[in-house]
Amino acid sequence: MDEHGAWRSPLTAAAVASTGLRLSGVALDAAGRAWWSEGRPAEGGRVAVLRREPDGRVVEAAPGLDARTRVHEYGGGAWGLVRDARGETGAVLASASDQRWFHAAAGRPPRPLTPADGVRYADPDQAGDGIVLVAEDVREGVPRRSLVHVPLDGSGPRELFEGPRFLAAPRVSPDGSRLVWTSWEHPDMPWQSTLLWEARLDVAAGQLSDVRVLAGRDRRESLVHPGFAPDGTVLVVSDRSGWWNLHEVGPDGGLRPLLAEAADQGFPPWVFATTSWAALDADRVALVHAADVGYRLDVVHRAGxxxxxxxxxxxxxxxxxxxxxxxxxxxxxxPTAPAAVVVVDPADPADPTAPAVDVVRVSAAAPDPAHLPVPQPLSLPSAGGRTVHAHRYPPTHPDHPDAGAAPHVLFVHGGPTAQSQAAYSPEVAFFTSRGIGVVDVQYGGSTGYGRAYREALDGNWGVVDVEDCTAVARWLVEEGLAPPGRVGIRGGSAGGFTVLAALTGTDAFSAGTSYYGVADLRALAAETHDFESRYLDSLVGPLPAAEDVYVERAPLSHVDGLSCPVLLLQGADDPVVPRSQAEAFAAALHRKGLPHALVVFPGEQHGFRRAENVAAALEAELSFYGQVWGFDPPGVPRLHLDG
Structure with missing residues (x-):
């Protein structure tokens, strides 16, 4: 029988990297056509904006254009729909190359709307004969952000509002007379404390009036995903109950929950244009909310x-x-269906008991379900009486129905204020179909489990997350699911920090892979971009008062405690976690004489976009585990380890 890790799998690294489209924004136009954007690894990660015509044809709005914005560095909200003076629907979208915005109408080449002056824009919503955007000017060192109105005639941006350090989610009322948006200030992040604003909007004059804070002034709450119902009522997701729930906002700023439940109905806005709800008509709202396993999309009636x-x-x-x-x-x-753009009609005349689901675009062709693991939800005891949540994906292969005890790798999501949902993942299946189990750990600090669970990491980054991952690793061995000495850990960005902290602070793991992970907290605080530059105030502590804590928590400070091999994978041009951190950790490993490898990918930033690099990273990781755990994965180049 083939060893675990050496099972022959139809899921090659090249297939995982090149076949999966990265589906993101979606829209429905007045004609009922679905629009979406997709990142294409085979085209260097280019993001295309497309629509499906009634005859089934898929048409790209601006062929060749890479629709990405760098506002807050993470971007998002790089396109939207507009109707011009002729009533024709087109797209407005940002060009990654120069951050200019363009109007792409049918039958005409894209027309520039903003100058190539270094100002970046994101998160459009139509207002009259133009769009409202968040503008970010980074030319003078300290970023300056504002709300602007950009006419479709190309006459250039007009500033509407400025003042707060961060602005997001400008949304225009159905009658075009009002605007809502959110803001926050350092050191908060938008999942900690935000303000909800409202103003009268006069597009012709290019100005706002009656500007006021609608909610959030009298308490610390996270207000996200603002917008309007068709009757002009403001809706917003607030966590004032301890859970992100959707609320109606009254004229006096009072909030009334549409569906009060001990479940999250929102997502952390790491990027622009996020939401968890959409109004279907005056009464019905489609809402994504957390369930026992994963998330559900249901309809909530505002009346009752x-x-x-x-x-x-x-x-x-x-x-x-x-x-x-x-x-x-x-x-x-x-778990067995890759991400897809779907249009759901809750009222299907053919079958009133079941909604109609129209699959518009599938991100990838799914392999044989016999090779796909079904996630097993876990809630396990952790340190300090806490509970840690996770999803375990067992080794799965039709030729190996009884896997027995198998090596496992813990997947640690980034953020850290984020989560990994229970869904089909070609990366997970790449390992499980070869006989390596995977556990997605939703450590304390993750989203999806309420505000208190999110705040468990406050002041404890590098402690609670490490304790939770350690608890999962030890449970795997105690339950006989993994042999002793064959549990690894991998993660990217903030997840990479947890990986390095776990490897240097515990003996629970025998191998670790860090994708562009943080090794030096003090350097991260000094070098990272504005959006996250004060994030560590809550995760670790404010500087300079917490200087000693930053040094103590940094994995670089504890390399002497490391006793297992490490793989470091890094983008050469990463603006969030500079390559210098990976190089410093690799140098420390070299001095200690531990087996390790540092693989730097030219042209990559924070997250690998090019298909060839995604594939190379996966193959390097599998070869790394094979050398550490004593198996030889077929068809995978052998990674050279130093030390």
Whole structure:
């Protein structure tokens, strides 16, 4: 029998890297056409904006254009729909090359709307004959952000509002007379404390009036995903109950929950244009909310709060949603179905008991389900009486029905204020189909489990997350699911920090892979971009008072405690976690004489976009585990280890 890790799998690294489209934003236009954006690894990660015509043809709005913005560095909100003076629907979108915005109408080449002057824009919503955007000017050192109105005639941006350090989610009322948006200040992040603003909007004059804070002034709460119902009522997701729940906002700023439940109905806005809800009509709202396993998309009636359960075959949703004509478009997935753009009609005349689901675009062709693991939800005891949540994906292969004890790798998500949903993952299946189990750890600090769970990491980054991962690793061995000495850990960005902290601070793991992970907290605080530059105030402590804590928590400070091999994978041009951190950790490993490898990918930033690099990283990781755990994965180049 083949050894665990050496099972022959149809899922090659090249297939994992090149076949998966990265589906993101969605929209429905007045004609009922679905629009979406997709990142294409085979084209260097280029993001294309597309629509599906009634005859089934898929048309790209601006062929060749890479629709990405760098506002807050993470971007998002790089395109939207507009109707011009002729009533024709087109797209407005940002060009990654120079950050200019363009109007792409049918039958005409894209026309520039903003100058190439270094100012960046994101998160469009139509207002009259133009769009409202968040503008970010980084030319003078300290970023300056504002709300602007950009006419479709190309006459250039007009500033509407400025003042707060961060601005997001400008949304225009259905009648075009009002604008809402959110803001926050250092040192907060938007999942900690935000303000919800409202103003009268006069597009002709290019100005706002009656500007006021609508909610958030009298308490610390996270207000995210603002918008309007068709009748002009403001809706927003607030966590004032301890859970992100969708609320109606009254004229006096009072909040009324549409569906009060001990479950999250929102997502952390790491990027622009995120939401968890979409109005279907004056009464019905489509809402994504956490369930026992994963997430559900259901319909909530504003009048009375009645829930219309849709019972869709999906367990995971991207934080994008749009409604129109009584239907909703989303990006959804399940453990055996890759992410897809789907249009859901909750009222299917052919079968009133079941919603109609139209699959518009599939991100990848799914392999044989016999090679796909079904996640097992876990809630395990951790240090300090806490509970840690996780999803275990067992080794799965039709030729190996009884895997027995198998090596496992813990997947640690980034953020750290984020989560990994229970859904099809070609990366997970790449390992499980070869006989290596995977556990996605939703350590304390993760989203999806309420505000208190998110705040468990406050002041404890590098402590609670490490304790939770250690608890999962030891449980795997105690339960006989993994042999002693064959549990590894891998993660990217903030997850990479947890990997390095766990490897230098515990003996629970025998191998670790860090994708562009943080090794030096003090350097991260000094070098990272503005959006996250004060994030560590809450995760670790404010500087300079907490200087000693930064040094103590940094994995670089504890390399002497490391006794297992490490693989470091890094983008050469990463602006978030500079390559210098990976190089410093590799130098420390070299001095200690431990087996290790540092692989730097030219042209990559924070996250690998090029298919060839994604594939090379996966193959390097599998070869690394093979050398540490004593198996030889077939068809995979052998990674050279130093030390």
């Amino acid at each position: 709060g009645r829930v219309e359960a849709l019972d869709l075959p999906f367990t995971a949703y991207a934080p994008v949603l749009a409604g129109g004509g009584g239907r909703v478009v989303a990006v959804a997935a399940s």
